[in-house]
Amino acid sequence: MIKIGDRLPNSTFTVMTSEGPKPRTTDEVFAGKKVVLFALPGAFTPTCSNNHLPGFRDNLDAIKAKGVDTVAVTAVNDAFVMGAWAKSSDCDGKIEFLADGSAKFAQAIGLGLDLTERGMGMRSRRYSMLVEDGVVKTLNVEEGTGAEASGALTMLGQI
Protein backbone atom coordinates (compact mmCIF):
# COMPACT_ATOMS: atom_id res chain seq x y z
CA MET A 1 0.00 0.00 0.00
CA ILE A 2 1.20 3.49 -0.78
CA LYS A 3 2.37 5.47 2.25
CA ILE A 4 3.09 9.01 3.33
CA GLY A 5 6.21 10.29 1.55
CA ASP A 6 5.70 8.14 -1.54
CA ARG A 7 5.28 9.66 -4.98
CA LEU A 8 2.11 8.65 -6.81
CA PRO A 9 2.82 6.28 -9.73
CA ASN A 10 2.33 7.54 -13.26
CA SER A 11 -1.15 6.61 -14.35
CA THR A 12 -3.82 7.86 -16.73
CA PHE A 13 -7.41 8.51 -15.69
CA THR A 14 -10.30 9.33 -18.00
CA VAL A 15 -12.40 12.46 -17.52
CA MET A 16 -15.69 13.41 -19.12
CA THR A 17 -15.61 16.62 -21.17
CA SER A 18 -18.09 18.41 -23.44
CA GLU A 19 -16.38 16.53 -26.29
CA GLY A 20 -16.61 13.14 -24.62
CA PRO A 21 -14.14 11.11 -22.54
CA LYS A 22 -10.51 12.33 -22.56
CA PRO A 23 -7.34 10.98 -20.91
CA ARG A 24 -5.90 12.89 -17.95
CA THR A 25 -2.53 11.87 -16.58
CA THR A 26 -1.41 11.94 -12.97
CA ASP A 27 1.15 14.59 -14.04
CA GLU A 28 -1.64 16.82 -15.35
CA VAL A 29 -3.61 16.46 -12.12
CA PHE A 30 -0.82 16.60 -9.52
CA ALA A 31 2.39 18.22 -10.84
CA GLY A 32 3.15 21.48 -9.08
CA LYS A 33 -0.18 21.45 -7.25
CA LYS A 34 -1.64 20.84 -3.82
CA VAL A 35 -4.43 18.34 -4.38
CA VAL A 36 -6.94 16.61 -2.10
CA LEU A 37 -7.78 13.25 -3.65
CA PHE A 38 -10.46 11.01 -2.26
CA ALA A 39 -11.59 7.64 -3.51
CA LEU A 40 -14.57 5.43 -2.98
CA PRO A 41 -15.95 2.07 -4.08
CA GLY A 42 -18.47 3.34 -6.57
CA ALA A 43 -20.37 6.27 -8.04
CA PHE A 44 -24.01 6.39 -6.95
CA THR A 45 -23.54 3.89 -4.09
CA PRO A 46 -25.29 5.02 -0.88
CA THR A 47 -22.42 5.98 1.44
CA CYS A 48 -20.49 7.55 -1.41
CA SER A 49 -23.45 9.59 -2.70
CA ASN A 50 -25.06 10.55 0.61
CA ASN A 51 -22.02 11.14 2.77
CA HIS A 52 -18.50 10.97 1.29
CA LEU A 53 -18.94 13.09 -1.86
CA PRO A 54 -21.30 15.71 -0.33
CA GLY A 55 -18.87 16.23 2.54
CA PHE A 56 -16.16 17.37 0.13
CA ARG A 57 -18.62 19.40 -1.98
CA ASP A 58 -19.99 21.23 1.06
CA ASN A 59 -16.51 21.92 2.50
CA LEU A 60 -14.92 22.80 -0.82
CA ASP A 61 -14.50 26.52 -0.08
CA ALA A 62 -12.96 25.80 3.35
CA ILE A 63 -10.55 23.28 1.81
CA LYS A 64 -9.57 25.65 -0.99
CA ALA A 65 -9.11 28.46 1.54
CA LYS A 66 -6.27 26.39 3.00
CA GLY A 67 -4.33 26.63 -0.26
CA VAL A 68 -5.57 23.50 -1.99
CA ASP A 69 -5.64 23.93 -5.78
CA THR A 70 -7.79 20.93 -6.66
CA VAL A 71 -10.19 18.55 -4.97
CA ALA A 72 -10.52 15.34 -7.00
CA VAL A 73 -12.42 12.10 -6.60
CA THR A 74 -11.58 8.79 -8.21
CA ALA A 75 -13.56 5.57 -8.48
CA VAL A 76 -13.48 2.43 -10.57
CA ASN A 77 -16.24 3.52 -12.90
CA ASP A 78 -16.18 4.64 -16.52
CA ALA A 79 -16.09 8.31 -17.45
CA PHE A 80 -19.74 8.32 -18.56
CA VAL A 81 -20.85 7.21 -15.10
CA MET A 82 -18.45 9.59 -13.35
CA GLY A 83 -19.65 12.47 -15.56
CA ALA A 84 -23.29 11.71 -14.77
CA TRP A 85 -22.48 11.51 -11.05
CA ALA A 86 -20.70 14.88 -11.16
CA LYS A 87 -23.78 16.51 -12.68
CA SER A 88 -26.39 14.86 -10.50
CA SER A 89 -24.47 15.68 -7.30
CA ASP A 90 -23.97 19.36 -8.21
CA CYS A 91 -20.20 18.86 -8.29
CA ASP A 92 -19.60 19.44 -12.00
CA GLY A 93 -16.87 22.04 -12.44
CA LYS A 94 -16.12 22.05 -8.70
CA ILE A 95 -14.54 18.66 -8.03
CA GLU A 96 -12.49 16.76 -10.63
CA PHE A 97 -14.00 13.34 -11.38
CA LEU A 98 -11.21 10.94 -12.35
CA ALA A 99 -12.48 7.69 -13.82
CA ASP A 100 -10.18 4.75 -13.07
CA GLY A 101 -12.32 2.39 -15.11
CA SER A 102 -9.97 -0.60 -15.11
CA ALA A 103 -8.75 -0.08 -11.52
CA LYS A 104 -5.19 0.50 -12.73
CA PHE A 105 -4.55 3.42 -10.38
CA ALA A 106 -6.27 1.79 -7.40
CA GLN A 107 -4.20 -1.35 -7.85
CA ALA A 108 -0.97 0.53 -8.56
CA ILE A 109 -1.19 2.19 -5.15
CA GLY A 110 -2.24 -1.00 -3.38
CA LEU A 111 -5.74 0.24 -2.59
CA GLY A 112 -7.81 -2.01 -4.82
CA LEU A 113 -10.87 -3.63 -3.27
CA ASP A 114 -12.20 -6.90 -4.66
CA LEU A 115 -16.00 -6.77 -4.56
CA THR A 116 -16.45 -9.65 -6.99
CA GLU A 117 -18.64 -11.53 -4.52
CA ARG A 118 -21.00 -8.53 -4.43
CA GLY A 119 -21.23 -8.43 -8.23
CA MET A 120 -19.10 -5.27 -8.44
CA GLY A 121 -15.73 -6.63 -9.56
CA MET A 122 -12.47 -4.86 -8.70
CA ARG A 123 -13.03 -1.47 -7.06
CA SER A 124 -11.13 1.02 -4.92
CA ARG A 125 -10.93 1.21 -1.16
CA ARG A 126 -12.30 4.35 0.41
CA TYR A 127 -9.53 6.80 1.31
CA SER A 128 -8.44 10.40 1.18
CA MET A 129 -5.00 11.87 0.72
CA LEU A 130 -3.34 15.25 0.52
CA VAL A 131 -0.87 15.25 -2.37
CA GLU A 132 1.71 17.97 -2.92
CA ASP A 133 3.47 17.99 -6.29
CA GLY A 134 2.71 14.28 -6.66
CA VAL A 135 3.93 13.25 -3.19
CA VAL A 136 1.55 11.86 -0.55
CA LYS A 137 1.50 14.09 2.55
CA THR A 138 -1.42 12.59 4.49
CA LEU A 139 -3.29 9.33 3.93
CA ASN A 140 -6.57 8.25 5.50
CA VAL A 141 -7.66 4.74 4.55
CA GLU A 142 -11.14 3.86 5.77
CA GLU A 143 -11.17 0.63 7.75
CA GLY A 144 -14.89 0.43 8.53
CA THR A 145 -18.05 0.90 6.53
CA GLY A 146 -18.43 4.65 7.12
CA ALA A 147 -16.71 7.63 5.58
CA GLU A 148 -15.43 9.55 8.60
CA ALA A 149 -11.71 8.73 8.69
CA SER A 150 -11.46 9.59 5.00
CA GLY A 151 -14.07 12.34 5.11
CA ALA A 152 -13.80 16.05 4.39
CA LEU A 153 -13.74 17.13 8.04
CA THR A 154 -10.79 14.85 8.83
CA MET A 155 -8.95 16.23 5.81
CA LEU A 156 -9.75 19.83 6.78
CA GLY A 157 -8.00 19.24 10.09
CA GLN A 158 -4.88 17.92 8.34
CA ILE A 159 -4.21 20.61 5.75
Ligand code: BEZ
Ligand atom coordinates in the same frame (compact mmCIF):
# COMPACT_ATOMS: atom_id res chain seq x y z
C1 BEZ B 1 -21.53 2.35 -0.41
O1 BEZ B 1 -22.64 2.58 0.02
O2 BEZ B 1 -20.66 3.22 -0.42
C2 BEZ B 1 -21.20 1.00 -0.97
C3 BEZ B 1 -22.21 0.11 -1.23
C4 BEZ B 1 -21.90 -1.13 -1.75
C5 BEZ B 1 -20.59 -1.48 -2.01
C6 BEZ B 1 -19.61 -0.57 -1.74
C7 BEZ B 1 -19.90 0.67 -1.23
